[in-house]
Amino acid sequence: MSRFRFRLQKVLDLRESLVDQAERKLAEARRRESEERQSVAAAEAASDEAMTHLRATVGRTFKAGDAITIARHQGALKECVKAARVRLAEAGEVVSGRHSELVNAARDRSALELLRDRRLTEHRVEETRREQTIIDEAALRTNHSARRIKDLSGI
Numbered sequence: 037m038s039r040f041r042f043r044l045q046k047v048l049d050l051r052e053s054l055v056d057q058a059e060r061k062l063a064e065a066r067r068r069e070s071e072e073r074q075s076v077a078a079a080e081a082a083s084d085e086a087m088t089h090l091r092a093t094v095g096r097t098f099k100a101g102d103a104i105t106i107a108r109h110q111g112a113l114k115e116c117v118k119a120a121r122v123r124l125a126e127a128g129e130v131v132s133g134r135h136s137e138l139v140n141a142a143r144d145r146s147a148l149e150l151l152r153d154r155r156l157t158e159h160r161v162e163e164t165r166r167e168q169t170i171i172d173e174a175a176l177r178t179n180h181s182a183r184r185i186k187d188l189s190g191i
Contacts, residue, residue, distance in 0.1 A: 054145070066131055
């Protein structure tokens with residue numbers, strides 16, 4: 037039986053490596069998205085804590101400058117939350133793009149794998165046909181030789 041060789045094996049190997057690369061990029065994008073999600077949670081927690089502190093000090097007497105400082109601090113915290121949410125949304129878009137890249141790479145690889153599997157099946161059918169032809173020829177030769185011996189022995 038002859039050995040099966042897929043002519044596009046190097047291309048299939050390349051497609052495999054592209055899938056692996058896309059999987060790594062997607063994992064990195066998901067990690068980054070998780071970090072941004074944590075950043076949003078931390079910024080929101082800090083903002084909530086500042087509001088709690090502000091509410092606790094409302095009944096107390098404080099200077100006008102303190103109110104301005106607290107308001108600026110609260111504004112800065114709101115901006116941090118807003119910026120963190122923007123980064124999270126951007127990270128989500130990157131994850132979506134990386135996921136699409138992975139799906140496309142996997143689809144391309146699968147198409148070549150399907151082609152390879154078809155070629156392998158064709159190869160096996162052809163090899164089985166060749167083997168059967170050899171067996172049939174050997175049987176015919178044996179049968180022909182047996183007839184000759186029978187004919188010669190009958191002389």
